[in-house]
Amino acid sequence: MRDEAGEERRPFTIPEIQRVLEVADPEWKSLILFGLYTSQRLADLAVLTWDNVDLLKNEIRLRTRKTGKRLILPIAPVLRSYLDSLPTSDEPASPLHPRAFDMVERQGRSGNLSNQFGELLAQTGFREKKTHKGTGKGRDSKRASNVLSFHSLRHTAVSLLKDAGIPEAVVMELVGHDSKAMSAHYTHVGLAALEKAAAAFPEVRS
Numbered sequence: 518m519r520d521e522a523g524e525e526r527r528p529f530t531i532p533e534i535q536r537v538l539e540v541a542d543p544e545w546k547s548l549i550l551f552g553l554y555t556s557q558r559l560a561d562l563a564v565l566t567w568d569n570v571d572l573l574k575n576e577i578r579l580r581t582r583k584t585g586k587r588l589i590l591p592i593a594p595v596l597r598s599y600l601d602s603l604p605t606s607d608e609p610a611s612p613l614h615p616r617a618f619d620m621v622e623r624q625g626r627s628g629n630l631s632n633q634f635g636e637l638l639a640q641t642g643f644r645e646k647k648t649h650k651g652t653g654k655g656r657d658s659k660r661a662s663n664v665l666s667f668h669s670l671r672h673t674a675v676s677l678l679k680d681a682g683i684p685e686a687v688v689m690e691l692v693g694h695d696s697k698a699m700s701a702h703y704t705h706v707g708l709a710a711l712e713k714a715a716a717a718f719p720e721v722r723s
Contacts, residue, residue, distance in 0.1 A: 554715070635663065671692065
């Protein structure tokens with residue numbers, strides 16, 4: 518698996534996600550749960566507001582920043598339980614993740630958020646801690662590969678759904694696959710199939 522930068526990635530294991538949740542603060546715990554149970558990218562999750570969440574229809578609606586694709590995602594039972602535990606806001610434009618929302622809105626990208634997640638991985642020992650010391654390898658040396666990142670949650674979601682026997686077409690529609698050819702091929706996936714897929718996720722808690 519490769520992310521947008523073309524680097525090799527692997528999914529998290531369930532124990533690894535649980536370990537990261539143990540060291541994460543409440544906002545990062547929320548972002549991780551959203552990342553796993555919606556399989557969406559960090560920047561898209563960071564800018565979610567209550568206006569994106571329809572608890573009556575049990576849906577999350579968003580438009581991806583990368584491709585502009587509009588997604589309507591059934592809320593997985595574990596994520597629904599988490600959302601029900603949160604105090605709702607009377608202001609629909611209120612962000613679900615205020616610090617992350619502010620950072621992405623000010624900077625226009627999620628790079629610093631990705632770095633923060635990398636620090637969480639370093640705390641758990643899943644990634645080497647960054648130091649300010651020179652490596653002596655020069656600027657043109659290949660950057661050390663990080664096989665785990667926030668994007669790995671997207672890979673994890675795909676792996677879990679396929680392991681649960683969910684058809685590939687349904688998995689790709691739920692994830693919001695970027696390939697135009699793939700999306701065109703999967704246009705007939707119905708809501709019931711997507712709801713069944715969302716319900717297939719295992720429960721992951723710290």
